[in-house]
Structure formats: C-alpha cells, structure tokens
C-alpha cells in the first residue's frame with residue numbers, strides 16, 4: 001500500500017511528507033524522554049493527551065472539560081496536557097506511543113484502530129447501523145462495551161466513545177450523486193483496510209493518507225476527494241478545495257478515547273477511578289456539542305458555496321451488498337447480525 005501511495009504522490013510532495021514525518025519523529029523521540037503520565041516526584045501526575053483534531057472541534061473542547069473534571073476529582077493532584085492537531089503524529093503513531101507509555105491518552109477514530117484490534121472493523125463496514133440512535137444503542141450496550149475493552153490485550157484501554165456522526169463523500173471537481181460517479185476517482189480513506197474495501201465496493205479507488213496530510217493532497221490533486229463528517233470537513237478547511245459534499249452517510253465511525261495500558265497500570269485504583277470518571281463525564285458534554293457543531297458546520301460550508309447533495313442512499317446500500325456478503329461465515333458477519341437485531 002505504501003508503494004501505491006508513493007507512486008501517486010510525486011517526488012516533491014513525498015519529500016515534504018517524509019520531512020514532516022522525520023520532524024515529528026524527532027519531536028516524539030525528544031518528548032519520550034520527558035515524563036508522560038508519570039509522577040514527577042511531587043505526587044502530581046500530568047497525563048499527556050495527543051489527538052488529530054482542531055482546537056475548535058467538540059472533541060478538543062470535551063478534553064478541556066475532562067481535564068477540569070479530573071482536576072476536581074483528584075483534588076488538584078492530576079491533570080491532562082493536550083497536544084491537538086496531530087502535533088505528535090498520526091492516529092496510528094499515537095496508538096503506538098500509547099502502547100509504549102510515551103503518551104497517556106489519545107482520541108482516535110475506530111477506523112485506524114482496526115489495525116490493532118481487528119473487531120473494530122465493524123465500524124468501517126458501510127450501512128451497518130440504521131441511524132444514530134441505533135449506533136448509540138449498540139455502543140452503550142454489551143457489544144459496544146465489550147469492544148471498548150477489547151484493546152486491553154494490546155495495551156490500548158478504551159475509556160469512552162465520542163460522537164463522530166456519519167461519514168459522507170466530498171469531491172473536488174465533480175459531484176457524487178450515485179456510486180457510478182465514484183468510478184475512476186481517487187478517494188482518500190483513513191488507514192483502515194475495511195475503508196479501502198468500502199470505497200472499492202462503491203467503485204472508487206481508495207488512497208489511505210493520514211488526516212494531517214489530506215489538505216495538501218486534495219489541493220495538489222493527489223486525490224479527487226475524501227470522506228468525513230461535517231465538522232472535520234469544515235474545521236480542516238477541506239471545503240476550500242472540495243466543493244461538493246454528498247450526504248450518502250455510508251459509515252458511522254465513532255471516535256474512541258484510549259488510555260495507555262502501561263500508564264494505566266501504574267496508577268492507583270483511586271487514580272484510575274478519577275480518570276475513568278472524568279472521561280465518562282465528558283461524553284454527554286461532547287455529544288451535546290457535537291449535535292450543534294455538526295449542523296453548524298454543514299450550514300457554514302453551504303454558506304461558503306459548497307454544494308450539498310442528498311443522494312438516493314438505496315443505490316449506495318445496494319452497491320455494498322457484495323461486501324457485506326463477503327463476510328459470511330466469519331465472526332464479523334455474526335456481529336453484523338447481532339447489531340441488526342438490536343432494535
């Protein structure tokens with residue numbers, strides 16, 4: 001896959017991306033020698049948190065809220081230091097840093113998490129959830145809660161899910177109205193094999209690129225489009241370049257707050273309870289902010305001249321039937337059926 005991406009990128013952009021990656025690695029290496037979620041000797045614990053989103057995003061605001069709750073609960077003995085905008089690397093990098101205890105907390109999309117916890121692929125399969133209520137009934141029920149702790153075995157301890165709505169396509173040069181319109185288009189996806197399969201099932205050609213590199217890739221025409229929820233489309237300013245947003249809502253991929261297994265194990269039971277409670281309290285706050293910010297983002301891009309398209313979703317659902325069938329006989333298919341049975 002890396003080869004495939006490099007062939008598409010062209011030399012100058014590849015150099016730039018490599019330099020960015022090198023600079024990030026050096027930064028991470030330097031920071032790794034500092035204390036990440038450790039007691040600095042005075043009994044105070046600062047947990048480092050890295051995420052890929054903008055500071056105007058409901059996720060970032062909810063992390064600030066979580067920090068306040070943690071300070072209250074711990075009587076000022078614990079706090080969280082937030083590194084937004086992918087400063088410490090991609091979501092994949094963050095999960096790796098969590099595993100070695102170089103950072104304490106991250107928020108990633110459950111899509112790239114499938115590389116660490118294969119069952120997470122369920123969220124990147126299109127049209128598994130009927131609507132938002134269905135998704136949240138699943139997340140708050142046994143299936144979602146079991147999946148949340150599934151990463152413990154690989155040192156990624158799930159703390160909570162955050163709302164990330166549903167994902168839809170956006171394109172630079174021509175609108176997508178039916179799956180046929182995706183033919184021949186290079187569409188950026190997250191680093192998730194299931195997302196690659198989803199775009200290919202719909203007729204497009206999938207290109208995995210990390211979120212931080214996507215603006216340039218869209219601008220330079222490395223890809224013809226991408227897919228995301230309205231707040232990320234808006235806050236990343238991808239709408240500057242991609243002027244068509246098609247609300248086909250193919251997937252409902254939640255965000256997940258993860259804690260480093262090694263750092264978690266170093267906390268006392270009391271400290272663990274405070275962290276878990278602060279995360280839990282931040283969820284209703286984030287979900288409330290999400291609703292308003294998602295509507296506001298759609299309105300803002302429309303006002304900025306983006307054409308919003310309401311396609312007939314039936315054609316998209318029909319196009320991914322083969323993908324759904326391909327899971328028959330596997331545990332994922334069983335999970336899909338259990339999810340479909342949840343009313």
Ligand code: GCU
Nearest residue numbers: 052108109164190211232255
């Ligand atoms: C969503 C998600 C991010 C992720 C992004 C992406 O916006 O909240 O965590 O980075 O999608 O497409 O990469």
